[in-house]
Amino acid sequence: MEKSRMIKFPCHGDERGWLVVAEGGGDIPFEIKRIFYIFGSERDVVRGRHANINSEFVLINVAGSCRVRVLDGLGGEEIFSLDSPHTGVYIPRYTWKEMYDFSPDSILLCISSEKYDPCEYIRDYDEFADMMKGEQYDR
Ligand code: TYD
Numbered sequence: 001m002e003k004s005r006m007i008k009f010p011c012h013g014d015e016r017g018w019l020v021v022a023e024g025g026g027d028i029p030f031e032i033k034r035i036f037y038i039f040g041s042e043r044d045v046v047r048g049r050h051a052n053i054n055s056e057f058v059l060i061n062v063a064g065s066c067r068v069r070v071l072d073g074l075g076g077e078e079i080f081s082l083d084s085p086h087t088g089v090y091i092p093r094y095t096w097k098e099m100y101d102f103s104p105d106s107i108l109l110c111i112s113s114e115k116y117d118p119c120e121y122i123r124d125y126d127e128f129a130d131m132m133k134g135e136q137y138d139r
Pocket of ligand 1: 034036038046047048049115116
């Protein structure tokens with residue numbers, strides 16, 4: 001199974017400033033079907049709190065910063081700090097994610113492999129953990 005990981009994007013700079021490239025099927029490890037972005041969240045807000053059956057994501061703080069906590073449902077946990085417009089975190093399918101600690105200027109760009117389908121979101125952690133324990137048992 002794929003693991004969450006940080007990704008660095010190529011950054012082109014000259015006297016005019018910087019340009020960051022993130023291509024689907026290249027630096028982004030899937031073809032891109034959807035983008036959305038999150039801004040205006042207070043520091044004590046926790047967003048996400050769900051896992052996806054079909055969608056993979058790359059999250060990039062194009063401005064400001066936040067943290068992303070990922071859980072595998074089997075006791076594994078990782079925390080990623082996003083604070084640069086040329087780094088992101090890849091989040092595979094079947095990964096519980098929580099975004100928090102937003103700076104006031106945070107704009108969190110979310111790139112996804114799938115169009116929005118609320119039916120493929122698991123929003124109950126216990127349900128997710130049971131599902132992952134079942135998967136482990138089936139293997
Ligand atoms: P939600 O999944 O709760 O956001 P977060 O993961 O940041 O906590 O989504 C907030 C609202 O936006 C909810 O009403 C569903 C809607 N939404 C869409 O319509 N399309 C989308 O692609 C996404 C991600 C959310």
